[in-house]
Amino acid sequence: MKTTTDTTAAGNGGDVRLTGISKTYGSFTAVHPLDLTVPQGSFFALLGASGCGKTTTLRMIAGLEEPTAGTVHLGDQDVTALPPYKRPVNTVFQSYALFPHLDIFENVAFGLRRRGIKSVKKQVEEMLELVQLGEQARKKPHQLSGGQQQRVAVARALINHPKVLLLDEPLGALDLKLRRQMQLELKRIQTEVGITFVHVTHDQEEAMTMADTVAVMNAGRVEQLGSPADLYENPRTTFVANFLGTSNFIEAEVDSASGDEIVLKAGGGKLVLPGARNSAPTTTGGKVLLGVRPEKIALTHADDAGGIPAGRNRITGRIADSSFIGVSTQFVVDSPVCSDFEVYVQNVDRDPRLLPGAEVVLHWNPAHTFGLDAAQDIDAGVETVEEEVA
Amino acid sequence: MTTVTEAPPLAPAPETKPPRQARKRGRWTPYWLLLPGLLWLVVFFALPVIYQASTSVQTGSLEEGYKVTWHFATYWDALSEYWPQFVRSVLYAASATVLCLLLGYPLAYLIAFRAGRWRNLIMILVIAPFFTSFLIRTLAWKTILADGGPVVDALNTLHVLDVTAWLGWTAGDRVLATPLAVVCGLTYNFLPFMILPLYTSLERIDPRLHEAANDLYAKPSTTFRRVTFPLSMPGVVSGTLLTFIPASGDYINSDLLGSTDTRMVGNVIQSQFLRILDYPTAAALSFILMAAILVIVTLYIRKSGTEDLV
Numbered sequence: 001m002k003t004t005t006d007t008t009a010a011g012n013g014g015d016v017r018l019t020g021i022s023k024t025y026g027s028f029t030a031v032h033p034l035d036l037t038v039p040q041g042s043f044f045a046l047l048g049a050s051g052c053g054k055t056t057t058l059r060m061i062a063g064l065e066e067p068t069a070g071t072v073h074l075g076d077q078d079v080t081a082l083p084p085y086k087r088p089v090n091t092v093f094q095s096y097a098l099f100p101h102l103d104i105f106e107n108v109a110f111g112l113r114r115r116g117i118k119s120v121k122k123q124v125e126e127m128l129e130l131v132q133l134g135e136q137a138r139k140k141p142h143q144l145s146g147g148q149q150q151r152v153a154v155a156r157a158l159i160n161h162p163k164v165l166l167l168d169e170p171l172g173a174l175d176l177k178l179r180r181q182m183q184l185e186l187k188r189i190q191t192e193v194g195i196t197f198v199h200v201t202h203d204q205e206e207a208m209t210m211a212d213t214v215a216v217m218n219a220g221r222v223e224q225l226g227s228p229a230d231l232y233e234n235p236r237t238t239f240v241a242n243f244l245g246t247s248n249f250i251e252a253e254v255d256s257a258s259g260d261e262i263v264l265k266a267g268g269g270k271l272v273l274p275g276a277r278n279s280a281p282t283t284t285g286g287k288v289l290l291g292v293r294p295e296k297i298a299l300t301h302a303d304d305a306g307g308i309p310a311g312r313n314r315i316t317g318r319i320a321d322s323s324f325i326g327v328s329t330q331f332v333v334d335s336p337v338c339s340d341f342e343v344y345v346q347n348v349d350r351d352p353r354l355l356p357g358a359e360v361v362l363h364w365n366p367a368h369t370f371g372l373d374a375a376q377d378i379d380a381g382v383e384t385v386e387e388e389v390a
Numbered sequence: 391m392t393t394v395t396e397a398p399p400l401a402p403a404p405e406t407k408p409p410r411q412a413r414k415r416g417r418w419t420p421y422w423l424l425l426p427g428l429l430w431l432v433v434f435f436a437l438p439v440i441y442q443a444s445t446s447v448q449t450g451s452l453e454e455g456y457k458v459t460w461h462f463a464t465y466w467d468a469l470s471e472y473w474p475q476f477v478r479s480v481l482y483a484a485s486a487t488v489l490c491l492l493l494g495y496p497l498a499y500l501i502a503f504r505a506g507r508w509r510n511l512i513m514i515l516v517i518a519p520f521f522t523s524f525l526i527r528t529l530a531w532k533t534i535l536a537d538g539g540p541v542v543d544a545l546n547t548l549h550v551l552d553v554t555a556w557l558g559w560t561a562g563d564r565v566l567a568t569p570l571a572v573v574c575g576l577t578y579n580f581l582p583f584m585i586l587p588l589y590t591s592l593e594r595i596d597p598r599l600h601e602a603a604n605d606l607y608a609k610p611s612t613t614f615r616r617v618t619f620p621l622s623m624p625g626v627v628s629g630t631l632l633t634f635i636p637a638s639g640d641y642i643n644s645d646l647l648g649s650t651d652t653r654m655v656g657n658v659i660q661s662q663f664l665r666i667l668d669y670p671t672a673a674a675l676s677f678i679l680m681a682a683i684l685v686i687v688t689l690y691i692r693k694s695g696t697e698d699l700v
Contacts, residue, residue, distance in 0.1 A: 062605060085609050093598055097602035099602070111607050
């Protein structure tokens, strides 16, 4: 995790600590009792599909939603009972919620004026410079583009030097290109001001690009929390494995588990899994879900199978489909152990024989294998078709 | 920071001219759509206005007939004789408008933001009085405010009538036949015209703006003052206009709930037209009222600066 801390208030003044916080609406539980600590100065993302409780969690930090149980601490202060206007926290709303009757300058100055600060001109101008909107100060929100409105929303929140800035899907309304730009822009601003950012998003790529720490939420619970690389490489549930990127799963049986190496049987062949990357019980004969990411796998035509170095996990199959997408080619391979195995091959040296129908051997370094408890839904967290895949 | 590289323009789009026929028809469509409304306005508004304007400068008598003699003195005579009724009209209408705003705003706010599933029911209750006639509703107030009735008794016991009598709104221990009764009637009758536009403009306010204001250190009262109320200004303006304009020309309330001391300009016009049959004076009074309302409304809109609002 990054440690750009201590640029603002001393110590853990900007830590957000949620203790046993939960929210229920009637019989529906939006957020199950949750403990979460967001360290001062970090860029923290709450990632999950819509309805997973991430926005409710954010709103409880802001004070816009009252928790059913549990407490919210900012640093050492218990703010659970404080109304939003008394919390040193500001929010960038999903639809920006800019005041339509005020110009950009007054929108940005709103928070300062409410706290009784008289001379706001210099601060507002500096803030508008930071988000590169100095020229637009006297325009009304509806005269700006979506990206500009988004930056006004950020400026309007940041000018108050909150201990924590909460961002509720702030880039959701922007088109893909602008979203990329704003991701970098927000990251730059966060590094510059050193304020704790809590960012809610359903876009896994956005979370991974921007955040130091990502909490993946599902059905009102945090499934896993860690750095983007850690979550990607070592998912502990199928939901995380499928929601962040794509994973291939093979249902395998434990053959032998000796120290740091677990040998699994699947479809007559044997596959090796490093003990450290397994989160499933390993009783001999028990089931384990063996996972591997599509880009870790190499594809060799069956005729050349002899040239594959020993010690690699290998399975055989037939190419069912392939699509060329420039930097790589994505193959779907039909194999006895898994019906649609996804393989991404970089287009360095393209083998012209790798066409649909070709018999192939898939092989990868055993170190890239992870093991999950087989008692869960293999397809949990698989993105539905309407979610765009970059 | 925006360096969006634009896609190179495709081959120049071929000049697409819509077929002549379609273009021609399209050009006339707006006028065809305007026609019914325009005809209506000409027949039922413009022509009567011109007719009244000519009546107002006629002289003559009922027996000999009236002729246009450009006798503008009628205006001056009417104004100098009936100015107290004009002043009263404006005063009563303004009081009723303010009362409507004070009563209607909280209700409209409640319906827009807090009513939840009761919203439609309350809306129906607001509109329900319209299902009975204006006249009947006003007559009902005659019963409500009747001498010795429970309302007047209660007000008497609480010594409220002493205060209103001191202010000149009521006389003795009566409410009926006093300015207060007329203003109450006007307020009651025009309240829905205030509530509906207020509700419409309040309902359009994104509740997230309240959250945003709250989030930016505005307490609920400040949020109302700085965000909700300014954003509801279009509703306030149209509500007050829809109340003030008809109220200032009204004569039913004064007729049924007031006395000769509460006569408004509407009563004068009505009696000039229908009883005294002095058409020129009645027409002149109508035009003076129209001009007065136009001036007041123009000043009001300028002052409230609604042309600047979204």
